[in-house]
Amino acid sequence: MNARHSLARRIVIAFVLLTLVISSLFSLALxxxxxxxxxxxxxxxxxxxxxxxxxxxxxxKPSDLDQDMELFIAGxxxxxxxxxxxxxxxxxxxxxxxxxxxYPVMVRDxxxxxxxxxxxxxxxxxxxxxxxxxxxxxxxLSVLLAWGLGRLVAxxxxxxxxxxxxxxxxxxxxxxxxxxxxSDYAPDEVGTLAAxxxxxxxxxxxxxxxxxxxxxxxxxxxxxxxMVIESSCDLMLAQGMPDARQExxxxxxxxxxxxxxELVATFLELARAPESQSLGDGGEIGLQQIADxxxxxxxxxxxxxxxxxxxxxxSGDEAxxxxxxxRAILSNLLRNAIxxxxxGFVRLxxxxxxxxxxxxxxxxxxxxxxxVFLPFVRGDASRGDGLGLGLSLVxxxxxxxxxxxxxxxxxxxxxxxxxxxxxx
Numbered sequence: 114m115n116a117r118h119s120l121a122r123r124i125v126i127a128f129v130l131l132t133l134v135i136s137s138l139f140s141l142a143l144x145x146x147x148x149x150x151x152x153x154x155x156x157x158x159x160x161x162x163x164x165x166x167x168x169x170x171x172x173x174k175p176s177d178l179d180q181d182m183e184l185f186i187a188g189x190x191x192x193x194x195x196x197x198x199x200x201x202x203x204x205x206x207x208x209x210x211x212x213x214x215x216y217p218v219m220v221r222d223x224x225x226x227x228x229x230x231x232x233x234x235x236x237x238x239x240x241x242x243x244x245x246x247x248x249x250x251x252x253x254l255s256v257l258l259a260w261g262l263g264r265l266v267a268x269x270x271x272x273x274x275x276x277x278x279x280x281x282x283x284x285x286x287x288x289x290x291x292x293x294x295x296s297d298y299a300p301d302e303v304g305t306l307a308a309x310x311x312x313x314x315x316x317x318x319x320x321x322x323x324x325x326x327x328x329x330x331x332x333x334x335x336x337x338x339x340m341v342i343e344s345s346c347d348l349m350l351a352q353g354m355p356d357a358r359q360e361x362x363x364x365x366x367x368x369x370x371x372x373x374x375e376l377v378a379t380f381l382e383l384a385r386a387p388e389s390q391s392l393g394d395g396g397e398i399g400l401q402q403i404a405d406x407x408x409x410x411x412x413x414x415x416x417x418x419x420x421x422x423x424x425x426x427x428s429g430d431e432a433x434x435x436x437x438x439x440r441a442i443l444s445n446l447l448r449n450a451i452x453x454x455x456x457g458f459v460r461l462x463x464x465x466x467x468x469x470x471x472x473x474x475x476x477x478x479x480x481x482x483x484x485v486f487l488p489f490v491r492g493d494a495s496r497g498d499g500l501g502l503g504l505s506l507v508x509x510x511x512x513x514x515x516x517x518x519x520x521x522x523x524x525x526x527x528x529x530x531x532x533x534x535x536x537x
Contacts, residue, residue: 120274121267128263129256136255140248147241155232156206159219163230167223181233188226199229273303281310291318335377343370368410372444378437383509397433400468401426403440404461411447420451421458428465432534438510445503446470446530454527467516467533474527482520 166176166184178184187195195202198211204222208215209231217232277294285291295308346367354360408424415422443461450459450472457473477485486508507530511518517536523529 121264121271124267124270125260125263128259128266132255132259133252136252140252143248144245147244151237151241155217155234156219159206159217159230159232163219163221163228166230167221167228181236183231183233185229185231186226187229195227195229199231202229273298274306277303277307277310281314336374339370339374339377343367343374346370375437375440379441379506379510382435382438383506383513396436398436398439399433400430400439400463403436403443404463404468407440407443407447408461410444411451415451415459418451418454419456420454422447422451423458423460425460425462427462430463430465430467432466434534435514438514442507442510442532443468443470445507446532449503450474450528450530457527466535467531469529469531471523471525471529472527473523473525476522476527477520479522485520486518 162179162182166178169176176184185195185199186193199209199218202209202218202220204220206217206219209218210216214235217234219230221228277298280294280297291314293311294314295304295311298304298307346363349363350360350367354363404424408422412422447459447461447470450470454472454474458471459473460471462469462471486504508518510516511532514534515536517533519531521529521531
């Protein structure tokens, strides 16, 4: 049975198949019983009738035959010869073909004379055909009745399961004060299933509650020290640094603090339910603005590796996007490209409705391209101690925003990570 059928349809199919098998077997058994009874009664009637005819002839009495019987006698002086179609008749009961039909015959040899009594069953055969038609009609009607009864039973049997499925899918079941499901059902299989859902939903509510508490704690406990570090760095830079090397260190600390604050905002955004999506403190930003910012941030790192980092604007895009999320995508893609490119270039290409990050690295084989977006999947292990979460984070953000990201082979070799803000 096809597993794609619904449970209700499978119940109806089971009803119909069971009825079809039982009614067909019953009809076949009835036909076999009729054939056996016909043969037995016909043989008995012909034997008794032929005994009577032979006894009457020996006593010199005339014999009257039924309208559906014929008597043939061979071996009497001056008698007629047997018809050719009776030449192969053997003593006892049997059937002989005649004009395309089978005729029951009873053959008896007495005192050198052969008696053959033939029965014409044409009327009985018509009756058998009528019975056969009625049996076929009865099978069809029973199947139709089973289909209707199966639909009724399936609707009644599946109703509690359908109701339970609707209750489980309702968003109110995730609320802390949601009523239990098992109390609405009888203590049967559906009640056991409802109790299992109560247990699973209870654990899920606890996990969601812990997640809400964790995200709220993180939002407060991490942002506060980050703001202190950021404001302290701003104050130190505003007051002036006596040593240029110290100023570089402070600016690096400030940049790392800003990036950490954006990452915290990004992770908190991803932890929220999609319907509670917010832009956090980052607001919205244009693609060109954030591209200029990140190219400036990563230029020194690219030059230190001997790479050419450039920005190419193919067409403008005036759309606004969540700043923390877009910054996290771009920074992870640029950092990944710079990290895994030995020589050549890393290029950020802006276009209407999306952007691409291209590099001149060795590229990624086609069969491995889907795996790079999985968590904890890294490239060459000799290039650092990362956990392989950057591209996974990028894909999660794109999925949440309804964007599309795919990895293609760059025209000049290497990789091209292409992000489209519209999946189409």
